[in-house]
Amino acid sequence: MNYEFNSAPPEELLVGFPCNALMHWPGYDTEVIDLKIDGRDVVIQLWKGYCPKYMPGLPGGIGAEVGLYYRSWQPGMWWPDHEHKKDMSFTLINPVTNEEFFKADPENCWWLHKWMTTDSYKEYSKTHQVPDSPTKFVLKYVVAGQEFSW
Secondary structure (H helix, E strand, O other), X not given: OOOOEEOOOOHHHHOOOOEOOOXXXXXXXXXXXXXXXXXXXXXXXEEEEEEOOOOOOOOXXXXXXXXXXXXOOOOOOEEEOHHHOEEEEEEEEEOOOOEEEEEEEEEEEOEEEEEEOHHHHHHHHXXXXXXXXXXXXXXXXXXXXXXXXX
16 A cells, blocks of 8 residues: 655755754654764754644654754754755654554755655554554664664
8 A cells, every 4th residue: 555645844944943852742752862973063853753734735644853953052942954964864663563664765954754644644554553652653763874763
């Protein structure tokens, strides 16, 4: 079966918006990691779970995001590191079956995001065992050749 995915909006639309650890909601978890890449201090912010589709053209569904940021002078804030894009990819693993749920292919970007549409997820869950919460999918991601898991 072919499932539908959403990866809108393009990252260019969000380069002017800061982020922080509060940018999540129940059912859509976030994790913040300080890291050094190519000698620079960066922030990697991750999200996974269910992202509601609030309006047409906006993201939504079951999926994940990997964002590359730099710390702001404002405490607890970071900004898109769009001038230092890195090769990124990710795979979501179904923790019930240990099989690949889906993946986002490698891309040179500062923000990689992809969601299976809610209707497709309903179809997927008819033929696959799924966790009781989409936040339980395992996110395996690669940033600038470094592999991580959450």
